[in-house]
Amino acid sequence: MIEAIELRKTIEGNQILKGLSFKLKAGRIYGIIGPNGVGKSTLLQLLAGIEFPTSGQILLEGIPAGRYARKSLAKWLAVLQQGGLAAAGFTVREVVAMGRYPFQNWLGGEKTDTGPLIDEAMEAMGLRGLEDRPVDQLSGGERQRVALAKVMVQEPRLLLLDEPTTYLDIGYQLQLLDTVSSWQQERGITVVAVLHDINLAAQYCQELLVLSGGRLEAFGTPAEVISEELIRRVYGAGSVVLPHPQTGIPQLLLLPGKPSSDTR
Template structure:
């Protein structure tokens, strides 16, 4: 169960070339819960996720998994505990869906070990969960964008890690498939205790599916906590420079952000009202 694993960032500073993207960031990911990271474009969401999976080395500070710096851990050992679905993964030319999903099992293979029934079961379960079983023999580069995204998610599921990082997992998916993927991740969290950390653009989806919400602004954590405490009028204004209302979703009971356009303002209702859902 992943609730035995801790994932934290301490005074983390990240960047590319002469540009600093994240500076002195501290973050504690709640174990065994779903965390959604939100923020405006170029605020550092994907950069943070890349460093947490050790794809990007920090300029300062560190990322710790169970108290150990991830950048000092052997790659295969890390991959057995922590999996990543990046924003724009690239599949080898001509590879089939089944073969790509099967690559999620590589961290569990030893030098002399052979493909096992357990590996077959993990791949089959991942394909079924993402509704891609019928695509198993198709070449990945022949699929639509939405189909490819579900196949990449299947590969991440087949890796069978206790901590799963996903950068925009609903990219290219229509609304119904977005819901299916987020429901799938929720089921994974509830049944296996998998710690899920995902970057999402849709604030309302993030508030609905996450237990813990992290709002980034200018490379720092602006707010973190329960969705009802983070998704507020003041936070949306500060992080997205957007005026809105926040109400309680009558279906889910989670905060629901309603943007206010200039043409929808009324003279007797100022848009600067603060506060939060509820």
């Protein structure tokens, strides 16, 4: 579904991405991980067609991302950006309904009733009882859940998430990622998520892209990618990697202090 070819991005003289090449298959969940400032969010913006590469190319279903008209692309690609929403003056239900904009005619209507779809998304994100509340009166975590519900009613084939668990406590982090995972399995969509929490990324993503210094440091399943050596090399941190007692997926325990052989 996605192919990056020698992708480079320079911003204000700083080379953020340095020749990334990879292919992402349809119907899988991919996680992008790495330290701060290595280009994770920049890469996601390029995949979404929000930004354009300095050189190289991104193909979405075989077509350069820049060739898509914005509304045409929005019919099958959705983005949940860092920071959630900025929709002051609208109620929760009105904001969630905005996810249907790419499919509406110039009068704002559709051929079918989308009310049940909106109800389903709000129920999935625990927003019942909040539907008439203005979004600017919500907490950061509540706004993030509204943002995901809005994305859900868009019914995308490709979903891009930029640090979706920001502002959420542990319970809602799991609820959000459980919802995305179930939705992905039911609909067969492709998900690409920037995540800071390596353990959450390992639990919910089928494959991980590790960025370091603007380059693709590693790409593979969590079992193939996550190791004590990689954590030391990429993050400059000591760690112990153990299998999760229920899933067997590698999980990370950080060790205090700086590792003696830090080579970053």
